[in-house]
Amino acid sequence: MIHLPVVKATDRKFEADPDNAPTEDIREELFQLEKEGELEVIRVPDNYIELPTKYGRMKKIPVEKTWHHKSCGQCGHIPGYSTSIFWLNRQFGLDYYDPTDQTSCTAWNYYASATSNPEAQAAVAIRNFAAADEVGYFPLIHCGTSFGHYKEVRHALVHQHDLRRKVKKIMERLGKKLVIPEEIVHYSEWVLAMKDRIAERQEIDMSNITATVHPACHYHKLIEEDAIYDSEIYGAQRTAIVTGTLQALGINVGDYSTWFDCCGFGFRHILVSRDFSRSFSVQRKIEVMKEEVDPDIVVTHDTGCVTTLDQSQFAGRAHDKKVGLPVMSDSQVAALAMGAHPYKVLQLHWHNTDNKPFLRKLGLDIDKQWAEFQAEVDLIKAGKKEYMTWEDADK
Amino acid sequence: MMALDLSQNKHADVSYEEKERLFEEVKADERWHHVLYGCYECGICVAACPSARFYDFSPRVIAQAVAREDIDLIYTLMSDSIWDCSQCFSCDRCPRQNSPGQIITVMREVAVKNGLQTAKDALQGYGRIIYKIMATGSQVSPDMLQPDAFPDWGTHVYEIAENLEEWRRALPPETLHTTETGWKVDQKTIIELYLIWHMTGVMDLIEGVDEGLFMILVDVMEERLEEAGYDDITFD
Ligand code: SF4
Ligand code: SF4
Numbered sequence: 001m002i003h004l005p006v007v008k009a010t011d012r013k014f015e016a017d018p019d020n021a022p023t024e025d026i027r028e029e030l031f032q033l034e035k036e037g038e039l040e041v042i043r044v045p046d047n048y049i050e051l052p053t054k055y056g057r058m059k060k061i062p063v064e065k066t067w068h069h070k071s072c073g074q075c076g077h078i079p080g081y082s083t084s085i086f087w088l089n090r091q092f093g094l095d096y097y098d099p100t101d102q103t104s105c106t107a108w109n110y111y112a113s114a115t116s117n118p119e120a121q122a123a124v125a126i127r128n129f130a131a132a133d134e135v136g137y138f139p140l141i142h143c144g145t146s147f148g149h150y151k152e153v154r155h156a157l158v159h160q161h162d163l164r165r166k167v168k169k170i171m172e173r174l175g176k177k178l179v180i181p182e183e184i185v186h187y188s189e190w191v192l193a194m195k196d197r198i199a200e201r202q203e204i205d206m207s208n209i210t211a212t213v214h215p216a217c218h219y220h221k222l223i224e225e226d227a228i229y230d231s232e233i234y235g236a237q238r239t240a241i242v243t244g245t246l247q248a249l250g251i252n253v254g255d256y257s258t259w260f261d262c263c264g265f266g267f268r269h270i271l272v273s274r275d276f277s278r279s280f281s282v283q284r285k286i287e288v289m290k291e292e293v294d295p296d297i298v299v300t301h302d303t304g305c306v307t308t309l310d311q312s313q314f315a316g317r318a319h320d321k322k323v324g325l326p327v328m329s330d331s332q333v334a335a336l337a338m339g340a341h342p343y344k345v346l347q348l349h350w351h352n353t354d355n356k357p358f359l360r361k362l363g364l365d366i367d368k369q370w371a372e373f374q375a376e377v378d379l380i381k382a383g384k385k386e387y388m389t390w391e392d393a394d395k
Numbered sequence: 396m397m398a399l400d401l402s403q404n405k406h407a408d409v410s411y412e413e414k415e416r417l418f419e420e421v422k423a424d425e426r427w428h429h430v431l432y433g434c435y436e437c438g439i440c441v442a443a444c445p446s447a448r449f450y451d452f453s454p455r456v457i458a459q460a461v462a463r464e465d466i467d468l469i470y471t472l473m474s475d476s477i478w479d480c481s482q483c484f485s486c487d488r489c490p491r492q493n494s495p496g497q498i499i500t501v502m503r504e505v506a507v508k509n510g511l512q513t514a515k516d517a518l519q520g521y522g523r524i525i526y527k528i529m530a531t532g533s534q535v536s537p538d539m540l541q542p543d544a545f546p547d548w549g550t551h552v553y554e555i556a557e558n559l560e561e562w563r564r565a566l567p568p569e570t571l572h573t574t575e576t577g578w579k580v581d582q583k584t585i586i587e588l589y590l591i592w593h594m595t596g597v598m599d600l601i602e603g604v605d606e607g608l609f610m611i612l613v614d615v616m617e618e619r620l621e622e623a624g625y626d627d628i629t630f631d
C-alpha cells in the first residue's frame with residue numbers, strides 16, 4: 001500500500017506555477033506574429049502594476065495613458081458606473097482618454113442574436129484598438145462582455161491565419177493597421193491594481209459593511225487563464241476580482257453557495273425574454289445571498305450583472321421574494337469610499353433597488369446630497385447651466 | 396412550458412440532405428475543432444447551466460447530438476433549443492474541454508445565415524435592437540428606458556424617462572450627454588462601422604432574416620455613406 005501524506009484542504013496552499021500552465025502564453029504568440037510582420041502589438045505603457053492571473057503568469061495593468069472603451073449598457077442605463085471610473089482617474093491626476101472614435105464591441109448583440117460573424121466581430125474590435133493606438137493610448141475595457149469577447153477575438157486572430165488575412169484587408173480599406181494590445185485589460189483589474197492607493201485616500205469607513213460579490217461570467221469563464229487570481233483570496237481557487245478591492249476597503253465579503261452561477265442576463269433574454277432573467281436572478285442569486293449572508297450590498301463588475309441583479313428585484317417584490325439588496329459596481333463603491341457624491345458622481349438615481357439604507361449606514365446625509373444634485377438639475381432645467389461639470393460634481 | 400420530445404423526428408418534412416448540409420456548415424466553422432472533443436455524458440455542464448434550470452434545455456444533449464452526428468436531432472435542437480441558451484459559458488467547465496455554449500453560437504450563426512424559420516422567430520421583436528447596434532454603434536441607449544418597454548423594472552423607469560434630457564446633462568463626462576446613443580460617437584466612426592457590416596457580409600445576413608429591417612438599414616446607411624463619399628461599397 002502506498003502511504004501518501006494527508007494534507008487537509010484548509011492547510012493546503014495553492015501556488016500556481018506559470019512554467020506548468022496548461023495553456024499557451026498568448027503574448028509570446030503575439031510578439032512572434034509581430035516579428036513575422038503579421039500584426040503590430042500595442043505595448044502596455046510604462047507606468048503599470050503587475051497582477052497574477054490564474055496560472056501564475058503576471059499581467060501588466062496600465063495605471064495611466066488608458067483609452068476608455070466604454071460600455072453601451074453602463075453609459076446608456078447606469079451612467080454613474082462609467083462616471084465613477086473616470087472620477088477615480090481624475091482624483092489620482094492620471095492621464096486618460098475618453099474617446100468619441102469608439103463603437104460598441106457589438107458582442108451583446110452577437111451573443112443575443114447571432115446576426116454577425118467572426119470577421120465582423122474581429123474587425124469591430126481591431127477598429128477600436130486602432131483608434132486607441134492612433135491617439136497613443138492603451139485600451140481599458142469597461143464592459144465584462146467586451147473584455148471576454150476581445151480575449152476570444154485576440155485568440156482567434158492569433159490562431160486563424162485566414163481570419164487575420166481577412167481582417168487585415170478590411171483594416172487596409174479603412175486606412176488602419178491590424179493592431180492588438182499586449183494585454184486585454186478590464187477596468188476592474190485597474191481598480192484592483194489601484195486598491196492600496198484607493199484605500200490610502202479612503203474617507204468613508206466601510207468596516208461595518210458586508211457585501212456579496214458576483215463575478216461576471218464573461219470575465220472569468222471566457223479565456224479563463226486571463227483573469228486575476230490571488231493565493232490570499234479564495235486560495236486562488238476563484239478569481240480575486242472585486243473581492244480583493246472590497247477587502248482593501250475594509251468591507252467584509254460574505255460567501256454564498258451560488259457564487260459561480262450567472263446573473264441571468266442571457267443577452268437576448270434581458271431584452272426579449274425577461275421572465276427568465278428575473279426568475280434566475282432573484283431565485284439563484286439574490287435570495288441565496290439574502291438567506292446565506294444577508295449583506296448590505298451586492299457588488300459586481302459588469303454592465304449586464306449590475307442591470308439584471310438590480311432591475312430584477314422590483315418584480316420579485318410582487319411575489320414576496322426575499323429581495324431588497326442594492327447593487328453597485330466596484331468602481332462606484334471605490335469612488336464612494338473616497339468621498340464621491342452618491343448622486344453627482346455615482347448617479348444612484350439610475351439604479352432601481354433602494355440603496356438609501358446602505359448609504360445611511362455609511363453615515364451619509366443623503367437627503368442633503370439629493371438636494372445638492374437636484375439644485376444642479378434645476379439650474380439645467382431653468383436654462384442657467386447647460387451641463388453639470390466635473391467641478392460641480394466635486395463641490 | 397411545452398416539453399421538448401427528442402424521441403420524435405419533429406421535422407420529417409425537411410429532407411435529411413438539407414439537415415446534413417446545415418450540419419456540414421456548422422462543422423466547417425473554424426471554431427469547430429476547439430469546441431467539441433467528445434462527451435462523457437457527465438452532466439457537469441448541465442449543473443452549471445442557468446438555462447437548464449428554467450427551460451426544457453440541456454447543453455449535454457447538444458454536445459451529445461453533435462458528437463454522435465445525429466442529423467435529425469441536431470436539426471430539432473437548431474429549430475428550438477439553441478435560443479434558450481444564455482451564452483454565459485458556464486459550461487466551459489466541461490472536463491472534456493467542450494464548450495456547448497460555443498457550439499450553440501455556431502449553430503445559431505448557421506441558422507441565421509440560412510434564414511431558417513427558427514432564426515426569424517427568435518428574432519421577432521428583436522429587430523429594433525439590431526437596428527440600434529448596427530445603425531448607431533451602441534446596443535442600448537438612454538431613450539430606450541421607457542415604461543412601456545420595461546414595465547417590470549418599476550416606477551423608477553417613469554422617473555428616468557421624465558427627466559431624461561436633464562439627467563443626461565447632469566453627467567460630468569462630456570461624452571455622456573447623449574440620449575439616442577450610450578455616448579457621443581463620431582460621424583467617421585459610424586461610417587467605418589457601416590463599411591465593416593458591408594464588407595463582412597452582415598448586411599446579406601440581415602436581408603435573409605428580416606427584409607423590413609434590412610430596407611430600413613440600407614436607407615439610413617446609404618445616405619450617410621454617400622455623404623462620406625462611398626458610392627461603391629463592394630468588397631472582394
Ligand atoms: S452558455 Fe448556454 S449552454 Fe452553456 S451554461 Fe450558459 S446557458 Fe447553458
Ligand atoms: S460537461 Fe462536457 S463531457 Fe460532461 S456532459 Fe457536458 S459536454 Fe459532455
